[in-house]
Amino acid sequence: MTAALKTTVKAILFDTFGSVVDWRSSLIADLTAFGAARSIAADWTALVDAWRANYAPSMDRVRRGEQPWTKLDDLHRTTLEHLVVQFAIPGLSDADLDHINRFWHRLTPWPDAIPGLTRLKSRYTIAPLSNGNVALLLNMAKHAAIPWDMICAAELFHHYKPDPETYLGAAALLGLAPGEVMMAAAHNGDLRAAQACGLKTAFFPRLTEYGPHQSRDFAADAPFDIIASDINDLALRMGC
Amino acid sequence: MTAALKTTVKAILFDTFGSVVDWRSSLIADLTAFGAARSIAADWTALVDAWRANYAPSMDRVRRGEQPWTKLDDLHRTTLEHLVVQFAIPGLSDADLDHINRFWHRLTPWPDAIPGLTRLKSRYTIAPLSNGNVALLLNMAKHAAIPWDMICAAELFHHYKPDPETYLGAAALLGLAPGEVMMAAAHNGDLRAAQACGLKTAFFPRLTEYGPHQSRDFAADAPFDIIASDINDLALRMGC
Numbered sequence: 001m002t003a004a005l006k007t008t009v010k011a012i013l014f015d016t017f018g019s020v021v022d023w024r025s026s027l028i029a030d031l032t033a034f035g036a037a038r039s040i041a042a043d044w045t046a047l048v049d050a051w052r053a054n055y056a057p058s059m060d061r062v063r064r065g066e067q068p069w070t071k072l073d074d075l076h077r078t079t080l081e082h083l084v085v086q087f088a089i090p091g092l093s094d095a096d097l098d099h100i101n102r103f104w105h106r107l108t109p110w111p112d113a114i115p116g117l118t119r120l121k122s123r124y125t126i127a128p129l130s131n132g133n134v135a136l137l138l139n140m141a142k143h144a145a146i147p148w149d150m151i152c153a154a155e156l157f158h159h160y161k162p163d164p165e166t167y168l169g170a171a172a173l174l175g176l177a178p179g180e181v182m183m184a185a186a187h188n189g190d191l192r193a194a195q196a197c198g199l200k201t202a203f204f205p206r207l208t209e210y211g212p213h214q215s216r217d218f219a220a221d222a223p224f225d226i227i228a229s230d231i232n233d234l235a236l237r238m239g240c
Numbered sequence: 241m242t243a244a245l246k247t248t249v250k251a252i253l254f255d256t257f258g259s260v261v262d263w264r265s266s267l268i269a270d271l272t273a274f275g276a277a278r279s280i281a282a283d284w285t286a287l288v289d290a291w292r293a294n295y296a297p298s299m300d301r302v303r304r305g306e307q308p309w310t311k312l313d314d315l316h317r318t319t320l321e322h323l324v325v326q327f328a329i330p331g332l333s334d335a336d337l338d339h340i341n342r343f344w345h346r347l348t349p350w351p352d353a354i355p356g357l358t359r360l361k362s363r364y365t366i367a368p369l370s371n372g373n374v375a376l377l378l379n380m381a382k383h384a385a386i387p388w389d390m391i392c393a394a395e396l397f398h399h400y401k402p403d404p405e406t407y408l409g410a411a412a413l414l415g416l417a418p419g420e421v422m423m424a425a426a427h428n429g430d431l432r433a434a435q436a437c438g439l440k441t442a443f444f445p446r447l448t449e450y451g452p453h454q455s456r457d458f459a460a461d462a463p464f465d466i467i468a469s470d471i472n473d474l475a476l477r478m479g480c
Binding site: 135173 | 382
């Protein structure tokens, strides 16, 4: 089974937030440092968790057609404006909010991500397939030296995952059949949607993505093609 | 002037066919080897020149709306079908034509391209902005180890250069103002169009792109921001 996968699969697409980068620890660290530098006391950890809790609902409004296509940077920015009011954080200018919003462009990869991706790149085309916009993913890659071959983003298709247009659109851009493309993620829902589109799938868990609030995705819940412990292990299983 | 450019410019987009890769020598070599292996005698050099001569007219039909959006692989394939009849080349199957068409996916970079791009990548985001489709550019990059950060292609905008949608679309995807993006090419027409959209521009000549048929682009014919001798020299002038 795995032997066939190694020859069939030509490209591996990665979910990014949570799967490749540790958004929660990165944002908490950056916001805490920002607050200290500006002498603003706030529960930055709670703000980060609330920011991410608004992620899916904000995309769902786009997905349901209640608002026209809006890239993730702009969804993040709108949510942040509400949260600074809700958390009663004083004295932030528009430039401050832009600065904080761009913390999403400099998230830190999990320790196995860069070595694992570097190994996979020697044999496969590797790209994110993320709901982040192109500039966000590109800046993140430049900041953390993530060696992507290409940036695939929801923005290119004007659809957010798990809409099938994202998985099928990425395969078409790569000039590949869906079955020649593998989706790799720490999220069962993403992989089930990719599998329904005919993509190959690889799961690896990120047990601390949500810190103490982790409530799901502790293990694969469907028959994915590969179940690995992390991206290094995925590279090993894919012959790299 | 150049000092200001180094801080203003955040990304450099490269024309690819002729500017980064030597399409003519590569295709002649691959077709000659193919003909020898299959014992087919033909004027492969003339076929390559005719193939490229059809490049602009085939895109113009799309640009004028005479045919719907068609990616370059498919334009190349249609032209090739006509040429094998015109050159009376016998015995080629559909699979042979697909194989020959993909010679465009494995063009060889000019000697300065990889070292120059590698230097530029340390400071700037680098990407092609090419009329080639994403899969063509990605396969070319994997084959020749071109270290792009992202693949920008006409296909993403459903417009061919020199339509402004390509230059402005690429800047928007990168999250940059047009003036923060530099277009680099060996072709005056491409750079004049980019300049008209507000992009910075860099010219470097490729005097043998068309072999003995070179008839233009021997030198810059407009006030571009940088005039370099090749991509290594561009890297030097841009502080890398």
